[in-house]
Amino acid sequence: MLIHPTLLVIDGAILIEKLVLIVAVVTGSLIVAMYSTYAERKVAAFMQDRIGPNRAGPFGILQPLADGLKLFFKEEIVPTFSSKFLFILGPCLAMLTAIMVGAVIPWGGTIHVFGRNVSLQIADINIGILYIFGVVSLGVYGIMIGGWASNNKFSLLGAMRAGSQIISYELAMGISIIALLMFTGTLSLNEMVDQQKDGWWNIFKQPLGFLIFLVCAFAETNRTPFDLPEAENELIGGYHSEYSSMKLGFYLFSEYINMFLSSAVMVTLFFGGYDIPFVNDFKLGQSIGLNWLALIQCSVLFVKICCFIFLFMWVRWTVPRFRYDQLMNLGWKILLPLSLLNMLVTGALILLKQNHWHF
Amino acid sequence: MEALTNRIEHVSRKPMSFWEKIYLPAVIKGMGITFRHMFKKVPTIRYPEQTRKFSPVFRGLQILNRDEEGRENCTACGLCAVACPAEAITMEAAERKVGEEHLYREEKYAAKYEINMLRCIFCGLCEEACPKDAVYLSETVPPADFARKGFIYGKKDLLIPHPIEDPEAFALAKGSRIKHPEGHGNEH
Numbered sequence: 001m002l003i004h005p006t007l008l009v010i011d012g013a014i015l016i017e018k019l020v021l022i023v024a025v026v027t028g029s030l031i032v033a034m035y036s037t038y039a040e041r042k043v044a045a046f047m048q049d050r051i052g053p054n055r056a057g058p059f060g061i062l063q064p065l066a067d068g069l070k071l072f073f074k075e076e077i078v079p080t081f082s083s084k085f086l087f088i089l090g091p092c093l094a095m096l097t098a099i100m101v102g103a104v105i106p107w108g109g110t111i112h113v114f115g116r117n118v119s120l121q122i123a124d125i126n127i128g129i130l131y132i133f134g135v136v137s138l139g140v141y142g143i144m145i146g147g148w149a150s151n152n153k154f155s156l157l158g159a160m161r162a163g164s165q166i167i168s169y170e171l172a173m174g175i176s177i178i179a180l181l182m183f184t185g186t187l188s189l190n191e192m193v194d195q196q197k198d199g200w201w202n203i204f205k206q207p208l209g210f211l212i213f214l215v216c217a218f219a220e221t222n223r224t225p226f227d228l229p230e231a232e233n234e235l236i237g238g239y240h241s242e243y244s245s246m247k248l249g250f251y252l253f254s255e256y257i258n259m260f261l262s263s264a265v266m267v268t269l270f271f272g273g274y275d276i277p278f279v280n281d282f283k284l285g286q287s288i289g290l291n292w293l294a295l296i297q298c299s300v301l302f303v304k305i306c307c308f309i310f311l312f313m314w315v316r317w318t319v320p321r322f323r324y325d326q327l328m329n330l331g332w333k334i335l336l337p338l339s340l341l342n343m344l345v346t347g348a349l350i351l352l353k354q355n356h357w358h359f
Numbered sequence: 360m361e362a363l364t365n366r367i368e369h370v371s372r373k374p375m376s377f378w379e380k381i382y383l384p385a386v387i388k389g390m391g392i393t394f395r396h397m398f399k400k401v402p403t404i405r406y407p408e409q410t411r412k413f414s415p416v417f418r419g420l421q422i423l424n425r426d427e428e429g430r431e432n433c434t435a436c437g438l439c440a441v442a443c444p445a446e447a448i449t450m451e452a453a454e455r456k457v458g459e460e461h462l463y464r465e466e467k468y469a470a471k472y473e474i475n476m477l478r479c480i481f482c483g484l485c486e487e488a489c490p491k492d493a494v495y496l497s498e499t500v501p502p503a504d505f506a507r508k509g510f511i512y513g514k515k516d517l518l519i520p521h522p523i524e525d526p527e528a529f530a531l532a533k534g535s536r537i538k539h540p541e542g543h544g545n546e547h
Contacts, residue, residue: 046397051405318393319386
């Protein structure tokens with residue numbers, strides 16, 4: 001039995017490299033989520049002519065730490081008639097699926113360290129966008145399981161709402177992405193970013209698709225105006241009514257991580273990812289070196305994401321919650337036909353272009 | 360049905376037009392409003408660091424006055440307790456002994472003088488009733504406390520600092536509003 005010797009060389013360094021990346025991305029998402037809670041309170045305060053948290057540290061910068069500590073020290077209550085295993089599994093699953101999305105997002109170009117070229121993407125799988133859809137739709141299980149295991153009718157109602165809402169909006173979301181995929185011709189997020197590096201971001205080619213995706217992203221992350229699963233004035237706390245302590249913290253946290261990562265996905269798909277606007281990335285990389293370029297790209301991506309997070313908050317503190325029938329009407333009667341139409345028009349245009357039509 | 364007032368607002372019950380049905384214009388309009396609010400001046404006063412300026416007639420925590428030599432003005436006549444509509448004031452009188460002339464201005468003084476700040480409504484009637492200018496309402500806000508006991512202010516909480524031994528604290532407690540310098544009541 002002969003095996004080609006190069007196949008046997010297992011690159012041990014790649015494990016370390018990926019491990020470091022994973023740790024960095026997970027910690028990064030957690031920190032961003034932490035400070036999103038702070039930002040949310042501050043943005044809400046500014047929009048309501050208030051000051052917001054300003055007691056813990058200068059400008060209240062330590063507020064998220066204090067909140068986290070508070071959640072850790074709270075009493076952990078598991079309802080007597082709940083199924084304990086599922087009750088604990090719920091928030092774990094919500095948190096896990098929220099964090100997993102970060103694996104396929106390209107956080108920057110390639111850096112050169114210790115004589116190796118390291119891509120700032122944990123896994124450049126060629127079905128990146130499908131992976132994201134798969135993981136995001138798993139996220140609803142965290143909510144469903146938590147809501148069901150609580151043995152509380154309000155929790156169950158919230159969980160049911162979350163389930164039906166996410167299923168309804170995932171359809172429109174998926175179809176709006178299909179239109180995008182038809183002309184990018186790839187499912188890999190890395191390649192999509194590469195295609196957008198000429199400055200023609202996909203938002204200019206797919207404005208309607210982006211709008212549909214954006215609305216669906218609001219619904220998928222359970223943010224206002226689609227926060228019916230945790231509509232506090234109808235359902236107490238929705239699916240997390242029975243939760244306390246850090247288990248509740250996980251649910252709240254996963255919402256913010258979802259927000260961060262769905263912003264990252266939107267930026268990657270429609271706003272050029274880590275592409276630096278108005279600058280030729282390749283030329284810049286030649287003049288300042290790959291590592292500095294990657295740093296700038298990473299910060300640019302971050303700025304773009306922050307803009308989106310701000311948009312999420314801005315909408316939350318502006319728009320009131322939809323009624324349930326309005327939510328379903330919007331999803332099925334408006335967004336789904338619109339995304340189908342978008343797909344049809346895009347497909348027709350691509351066909352015409354392939355047949356050498358000029359427009 | 361006839362309206363009771365002319366302030367009735369007539370609401371349109373027409374079904375939404377297409378423009379209204381797509382929600383987005385209204386959403387963007389609303390977002391414009393909230394965005395403008397981000398740059399508005401906030402009316403908040405950051406309390407412990409900043410304090411609001413009190414009006415000249417502000418009535419705060421009571422204080423038991425001393426005269427310029429540092430002797431207590433109060434003679435425990437009880438007029439403040441009688442005047443108090445909330446019955447917050449209690450006192451016990453005592454007779455001045457020989458050798459205590461530097462402590463108490465007159466022959467009788469208050470051995471115990473208590474104001475229950477949970478009952479006090481800061482109306483200022485005690486200040487008006489006092490013939491000796493012994494009690495008046497200062498510019499201090501009564502501080503919060505964890506226990507009810509902490510709200511019963513005794514003589515050591517209420518007495519103004521000694522004007523000769525601690526003139527700075529005395530001036531601070533006395534406040535910027537000038538009271539009658541001599542101990543002769545509030546006659547006008």
